[in-house]
Amino acid sequence: MKQIEVKQLQVFYDKKRVLTDISFDVYSKDYIAIVGDNGSGKSTLLKALLGLVPSKGMINFNVKKNEIGYLAQKDNSLKQFPASVFEVVLSGCIGQFKFFYNKHDKEKALQALKKFKIEHLKNKNFSELSGGQMQRVLLAKTLCTTKKVLVLDEPTTGLDSKTIKDFYKIIDDLNKEGITILMVTHDIEASLLHANKILHINNTMHFFDTTDKYRECEKCSLVRDMYD
């Protein structure tokens, strides 16, 4: 089933054009890795998809907004926020038409904490965690929100290698359970291993097809760099 349809997407910041001519389709159970250089517009693409920045062109959603979980690229402004880890993770369960948490939500939040092996941090203060711990808490929060589509922007930033391994396993499992994954990453190797499709952008569409085709792609410098 086609879940997201993007046609001729353009994004401007003030007058500066950041994305041109982006078109691709996302089917349910896709696992798409979005790659490209710094400043190529990956984060902008996710924000435009989710309606966080204005864009031109067509974006069609076949899923409800409240079935989408989104984790932005790491920003340090959250560092000072007074909240307990559990308050943060539970806040992922809030929905469009939901005002209070029930037992089920609390259970879900606990499961998410367990998945990222941070249940011992449950009552800790969020602002006093290490960078990697914070990222795990935010991932757990995002997991609570996700019902059909998971959108992640460089989710492995700041995680240790063991946690990164666990992370890819968790995402693989979710994908097998039927969750669609859209992930911005600089880790080409892992993308080739885990994703079924690659979207390579450099302010415009550079490549969009299956992982296998990407391996053989001549113009895809990122792969060439890797084998150089």
Place this chain on the structure above:
Amino acid sequence: MINHIIEMFSYTFLVKAIIIGILVSLCCALLGVVLVLKRYAMIGDGLSHVSFGTLSIALALNLMPLVFSIPIVIVVAFLLLRIKESSKIKTDSAIALLSTSSLAIGVCATSLKGGFNIDVCNYMFGSILALSKTDLVISAVLAIVIISVFIIFYNKIFAITFDEDSSKASGMNTYFYNALIAILTALCIVVGMNLMGSMLISSLIIFPALTAMQLFKTFKKVVFTASLVSMVCFLIGIYISYVYAIPTGASVVLANLFFFLFFHMMGRVIK
């Protein structure tokens, strides 16, 4: 001290001022937690100057002060929120421009109409003598509305304050909640101005939240502590202002400053 307190409660206008003060302090503290965490703290300051400007004009033109001010201040609150969303103008500089311009407009309107009279002075630094029964009713209604909003929308407010983008991405109507906070802040400031004065009212928004955050690190505790501290500071402030015959607004701010320093020190000791 007990005698002073008993004496204070024998004046109806003081009792009225105490009730209004507690309600306004509570409202400002609740909104303040959200505003400070969203880095909107200065909006309170901008809005209070704007309401000074509009109230001066209302006085000069013999219009009903609140009826004239409230809509304008609400509109400005919306505009400030929009500025935050667009990247071109920085919010803090925009607010500085707005504050000083409003103040200038207020001062000009005042002097054209015959200079500083007692009413204008009251709007600048507050006066518990100027409080009317209408103020009492409005602040009670406002307090009920704000407390209800915080109870019903507590989890949404947390989610949006913590991470507006991901809330919006998941379909939450963040614009509605921001607008709600902006309107309530505007109302709170206009209503609290008779009591605290336009130069001082924004401290009721900023201080309690910052004070609570010195010691407490979870959202719930910060919300409760800020509310409590704000009300306690008001009581201390009005008591001091009664005993030493100094303006209430100023002594409330000083009580808040004292609590902030105390909490800050405690926070350091505990760490």
